[in-house]
Amino acid sequence: MKKVIQIPTIKDDDIGYEHLLQVAGNIFEDPYNYFDFDFSRCAMLDHSAVVMLGALARYVDYHNSQMKVSKAMFFKREHADIAGVMFLVSSMNSAVRERLIGNNFLSHFSSGTLEGYPTGGYLGYREHNYLLDADKIADHLQNEWLSAAKLRLSDKLKPAITSRILEIFSNAYGHGVSIQDMKTMGVYSCGQFKKNERSLNISVLDFGPGIIKNVKSVYGEMPSLDAMHWALVKGNSTRTDSRHADIPRGLGLDLLHNFVHVNGGELRIYSNDVKVISSKTSGLKVEANAADLRGTLVSIKINCDDRYYSFTSESKPKQQQYF
Known part of the structure; x- marks a missing residue:
């Protein structure tokens, strides 16, 4: 049909x-x-x-x-x-x-053959197989997505942001792909640079069980919003800090959350029946979602302005934004 x-x-x-x-x-x-x-x-x-x-x-x-x-x-x-x-x-x-x-x-x-396909490094749609190639993804994020031509980041902040986005991929593999029934499906991503808006975006998607179902599978039934709040807590980000080896890791998004607030960007998470929106204007919102996504979608928007971003502990050149 x-x-x-x-x-x-x-x-x-x-x-x-x-x-x-x-x-x-x-x-x-x-x-x-x-x-x-x-x-x-x-x-x-x-x-x-x-x-x-x-x-x-x-x-x-x-x-x-x-x-x-x-x-x-x-x-x-x-x-x-x-x-x-x-x-x-x-x-x-x-x-x-x-x-x-x-x-x-x-x-x-x-x-068929269509002219115009990019080759080599590019921002766009990518299919990552069911084995995580962390080095390849990190190289793409740091040298192509977060290139110096798009956003000015300090030598300490840039790898820190890269590592947090890489953790999104790691979570998608560790608690999505590795335990889903569809073993041959991997993780999917799409980067985008909007020149007219000067914004940088990336979305990462997997069709694993989803954050809410993962948390409930370990802790038992609870309200879905509580499960998402648990996953967002800083410190719930590794398996070793848990009493179960297969505890769903937290999202480790504290740095990204702080950065998009300073930058004026946005962070979105859709998983199962819950959505999260984090921005300077909205703050952190965790809400029920009418539609149930069988998996997890994380989307990040960063504004590519003329400011220079660094940690507060670093030296302070002019036109710097700290957090």
């Missing part, structure tokens, strides 16, 4: 994330189908939408590959029909199409 999924305009804002989770919910309901992703009503897609659409395509691929194996075994056939996702490039406007080419997204899903 074929289903057409209308992809709306999805920006990096509250409404955009609501649309995004609605699209994900449509796929989660029944992934054993052919899906056509139609972009005729989509004016633009931000990084969070790109990473989600790519991961959903792999989610459908995984479930239907399992169905293919089951059918082949049942009918004793070597081949069985499977479903999947088709991105209708012809339905995209030029802005959407150019973005999905420029961030290397379509190269992962197109058998």
Whole structure:
């Protein structure tokens, strides 16, 4: 059976994330189908939408590959029909199409040749397999995403921010990929630099059990908001500080939380039925989310202004911002 999924305009804002989770919910309901992703009503897609659409395509691929194996075994056939996702490039406007080419997204899903795919280091869509290559990810974050041309950070602060973002990947692997049923699915990310807004973004997504379910699996039933508050506590960030070897690690986001407040950026987390929004204007908000995400999505926005950022303990050149 074929289903057409209308992809709306999805920006990096509250409404955009609501649309995004609605699209994900449509796929989660029944992934054993052919899906056509139609972009005729989509004016633009931000990084969070790109990473989600790519991961959903792999989610459908995984479930239907399992169905293919089951059918082949049942009918004793070597081949069985499977479903999947088709991105209708012809339905995209030029802005959407150019973005999905420029961030290397379509190269992962197109058998044809489209000009303009970036090579080497680039900010865009990436699929990380189910084994964590920490050195490769750290190099990409520090030298390509947080390049000096985009943001001025001290020699101490830059690796500290890199390590906190790397911990997001580590959490996605350690308490997402490694314990999920879908063993062949990895972690998905998408970086983006908006030149007109001078903002730097990255989204990291996994379809593991999710933060809330992980915490509850160890501590038992509790309100979902309490489970998320536990995960956000500084110090709940390693397995060794817990009485159980497999305790869900906290998110270790204290430095990122402080930095986006000083910088005027934003940090978002969507996991299971809870969302977290952290910014200078909103403060830290932990709220129930109407849509249930089967996994965890973390999105970070940093403003690329002319200020120089460092720790308060460092020397103090002019035009410096401390925290």
